[in-house]
Amino acid sequence: MRILYHLPLSPYSRKVRLALAEKRIPFELRVERVWERREEFLELNPACTVPVLVEENGLVVADSYAICEYLDEAYPDVSLFGRTLSERAEVRRLLSWFDNIFGTQVSRNLLWERHMKRQLGQGNPDGAAIRAGYQNLKAHMEVIGWLAERRSWLAGNQLSLADFAAAAHLSALDYVNDVDWTLNTAARDWYSRVKSRPSFRTLLTDRVSGMEPPAHYMDLDF
Amino acid sequence: MRILYHLPLSPYSRKVRLALAEKRIPFELRVERVWERREEFLELNPACTVPVLVEENGLVVADSYAICEYLDEAYPDVSLFGRTLSERAEVRRLLSWFDNIFGTQVSRNLLWERHMKRQLGQGNPDGAAIRAGYQNLKAHMEVIGWLAERRSWLAGNQLSLADFAAAAHLSALDYVNDVDWTLNTAARDWYSRVKSRPSFRTLLTDRVSGMEPPAHYMDLDF
Numbered sequence: 541m542r543i544l545y546h547l548p549l550s551p552y553s554r555k556v557r558l559a560l561a562e563k564r565i566p567f568e569l570r571v572e573r574v575w576e577r578r579e580e581f582l583e584l585n586p587a588c589t590v591p592v593l594v595e596e597n598g599l600v601v602a603d604s605y606a607i608c609e610y611l612d613e614a615y616p617d618v619s620l621f622g623r624t625l626s627e628r629a630e631v632r633r634l635l636s637w638f639d640n641i642f643g644t645q646v647s648r649n650l651l652w653e654r655h656m657k658r659q660l661g662q663g664n665p666d667g668a669a670i671r672a673g674y675q676n677l678k679a680h681m682e683v684i685g686w687l688a689e690r691r692s693w694l695a696g697n698q699l700s701l702a703d704f705a706a707a708a709h710l711s712a713l714d715y716v717n718d719v720d721w722t723l724n725t726a727a728r729d730w731y732s733r734v735k736s737r738p739s740f741r742t743l744l745t746d747r748v749s750g751m752e753p754p755a756h757y758m759d760l761d762f
Numbered sequence: 763m764r765i766l767y768h769l770p771l772s773p774y775s776r777k778v779r780l781a782l783a784e785k786r787i788p789f790e791l792r793v794e795r796v797w798e799r800r801e802e803f804l805e806l807n808p809a810c811t812v813p814v815l816v817e818e819n820g821l822v823v824a825d826s827y828a829i830c831e832y833l834d835e836a837y838p839d840v841s842l843f844g845r846t847l848s849e850r851a852e853v854r855r856l857l858s859w860f861d862n863i864f865g866t867q868v869s870r871n872l873l874w875e876r877h878m879k880r881q882l883g884q885g886n887p888d889g890a891a892i893r894a895g896y897q898n899l900k901a902h903m904e905v906i907g908w909l910a911e912r913r914s915w916l917a918g919n920q921l922s923l924a925d926f927a928a929a930a931h932l933s934a935l936d937y938v939n940d941v942d943w944t945l946n947t948a949a950r951d952w953y954s955r956v957k958s959r960p961s962f963r964t965l966l967t968d969r970v971s972g973m974e975p976p977a978h979y980m981d982l983d984f
Contacts, residue, residue, distance in 0.1 A: 586905075587859055599848055606854035609831065614847055625836055626821055632828035637809060640862075683808075 545572040545592040548746045552604035553591040554708035561739035563618045620701040631695045634702035649673025650718045681724040688730035707734040717754040767794040767814040770968045774826035775813040776930035783961035785840045842923040853917045856924035871895025872940045903946040910952035929956040939976040
């Protein structure tokens with residue numbers, strides 16, 4: 541069986557899970573506690589990050605960018621990148637926006653500083669980073685709202701990996717109750733549409749031990 | 763004429779320049795002082811980062827990841843990603859390694875903290891970040907040396923975008939004389955081979971006003 545090594549709150553793992561589910565590619569999930577630096581896992585991915593995909597034929601694909609591009613090439617029936625060069629450029633521009641800029645300015649400051657750092661004995665949360673994270677999240681919710689008001693989906697008329705990347709980050713933040721959904725109605729409505737996809741279901745039923753999500757986390761009409 | 767908006771010391775711009783030159787795609791370079799946040803440029807790329815490619819037909823491709831994937835799809839004759847799914851997964855794993863991990867741990871700490879920050883009135887360089895940058899660079903030179911000792915090129919038997927991404931970061935750091943080439947012989951020999959490519963020439967003759975590179979910067983036998 542195809543295996544995806546992941547962590548439940550990793551936005552990058554969530555993006556790949558959504559891509560696999562949208563493409564109806566079956567896979568088995570395995571939690572990888574990357575901080576333990578397990579030797580067999582380091583052989584799969586020396587960067588020691590999740591997600592890592594191991595195909596049934598033994599092919600190892602490490603890194604969420606490499607996995608998503610691989611899935612598009614290996615299983616082209618359902619494309620999450622769009623069809624034309626112009627659509628694909630826009631999807632990838634937004635992927636970079638959410639995975640790099642949003643990832644650094646928001647997810648790292650909140651998920652890592654506020655929730656993971658102390659748990660893993662990496663020191664105390666940095667208050668300034670957490671404040672910056674909330675401030676940046678407000679600005680990013682406006683960007684998402686701006687796109688959602690002008691387009692059917694974030695990258696254009698078609699649902700794409702850009703929607704899943706953005707929703708992956710937001711859903712991980714929502715699990716730890718860090719998203720104020722009253723900030724932007726258009727962003728909330730867009731998220732509600734992505735969250736209603738069947739591909740989203742296993743994300744919403746996942747639980748991290750010792751950490752309960754807020755009541756609205758699973759609610760499709762939040 | 764096709765236009766590439768860039769900055770001479772941006773490793774991401776350098777990677778795209780090398781990709782364009784290797785594929786023999788003609789283009790005109792324009793320096794974009796991103797910190798001025800020029801309105802016409804923000805319309806091309808709201809993230810206000812370089813590189814941005816504008817094609818002759820008007821298509822705008824922003825972000826170095828999006829540009830490189832676009833070039834591979836639009837001009838497939840010379841592939842810099844490899845041919846098989848397995849080769850392509852390895853090239854992309856290493857692209858992510860150099861552009862994200864090396865980029866954050868080394869290039870940002872040295873190019874940004876040591877050279878750009880004060881010049882752009884963004885405060886004083888952070889000494890701890892600079893020390894971490896040099897320390898991390900040592901570890902990364904070992905990774906490059908390790909790969910170069912075992913393979914013809916970093917991602918395998920074929921020269922690929924992984925070589926150009928790594929060389930793009932190192933060449934920008936070399937311009938500001940931050941690379942100690944005695945650290946790893948295999949890494950130095952590999953870099954010397956990449957540097958000898960005709961595609962590298964315009965990178966080496968570029969000058970940043972008020973900043974002279976060290977004597978060995980242009981030397982192919984350094």
